[in-house]
Amino acid sequence: MTYDLFYWPGIQGRGEFVRLVLEDAGAEYVDVARQPGGMKQLQAALAEGLGGVVPFAPPFLRAGDVVISQTVAICSFVGERHGLAPSDPGGRAAAIAVALTIADLVSEAHDTHHPIRVDQAYETQKAAALERAKGFRELRIPKFTAYLERNLERNGAVLVGSEISYVDLAAFQVVEGLTYAFPRAMQAIHPKIPKLLALRDRVAARPRLAAYLASDRRLPFNEKGIFRRYPELDG
Numbered sequence: 744m745t746y747d748l749f750y751w752p753g754i755q756g757r758g759e760f761v762r763l764v765l766e767d768a769g770a771e772y773v774d775v776a777r778q779p780g781g782m783k784q785l786q787a788a789l790a791e792g793l794g795g796v797v798p799f800a801p802p803f804l805r806a807g808d809v810v811i812s813q814t815v816a817i818c819s820f821v822g823e824r825h826g827l828a829p830s831d832p833g834g835r836a837a838a839i840a841v842a843l844t845i846a847d848l849v850s851e852a853h854d855t856h857h858p859i860r861v862d863q864a865y866e867t868q869k870a871a872a873l874e875r876a877k878g879f880r881e882l883r884i885p886k887f888t889a890y891l892e893r894n895l896e897r898n899g900a901v902l903v904g905s906e907i908s909y910v911d912l913a914a915f916q917v918v919e920g921l922t923y924a925f926p927r928a929m930q931a932i933h934p935k936i937p938k939l940l941a942l943r944d945r946v947a948a949r950p951r952l953a954a955y956l957a958s959d960r961r962l963p964f965n966e967k968g969i970f971r972r973y974p975e976l977d978g
């Protein structure tokens with residue numbers, strides 16, 4: 744089965760959480776909008792629907808007859824098919840809960856540069872962004888990362904279950920994104936999150952992911968995506 748991933752070209756964004764699962768699974772996939780003519784296909788799917796579903800926003804994934812949207816739903820779907828999710832109901836439920844909490848963190852990271860209007864440029868809402876980012880750095884990053892650290896202390900080397908899952912890949916990505924966007928704030932909390940940092944390193948060293956991260960399929964972080972480096976927002 745070849746998957747079709749529909750996501751904006753040029754940014755990691757939420758699509759990256761899906762790419763990491765597909766890459767670690769060794770699954771074949773087409774990153775549709777990065778192919779010639781692919782943006783038209785993405786726009787058509789948003790306008791007219793795909794496989795009987797009209798997705799609200801990218802990312803969405805076509806897996807044969809199945810079309811699935813919402814990042815966590817996609818990651819859990821692919822993870823369960825490729826041994827990157829717990830197999831028992833309790834483990835699956837725990838995985839979804841932690842993955843959704845990471846998704847909340849991703850949304851809050853986005854809101855630091857778009858605290859008022861998502862449809863207008865960062866530069867039009869800089870004053871509010873400075874305030875929002877201060878609270879994010881001082882309270883929210885520490886709270887979310889402490890939550891992940893506590894789960895690792897409780898569960899062991901991985902966030903849920905006994906094997907690496909899509910949740911660990913999401914934790915890797917969010918730590919990488921926060922480190923790109925808020926290097927000073929992240930450096931300051933390093934002593935408090937040793938297990939999370941060790942997990943980040945272990946995920947990055949997984950052979951398929953290491954190859955992916957070194958390839959040109961892995962787009963660099965930039966100031967169009969969710970995790971943006973605006974030094975003034977890093978305090």
Ligand SMILES: N[C@@H](CCC(=O)N[C@@H](CS)C(=O)NCC(=O)O)C(=O)O
Pocket residue numbers: 756757758799800801802812813814815846
């Ligand atoms: N909760 C959704 C959010 C999807 C989302 O916000 N996608 C962004 C790109 S990362 C988008 O294109 N949004 C367009 C919009 O909200 O109008 C998910 O996790 O997939």
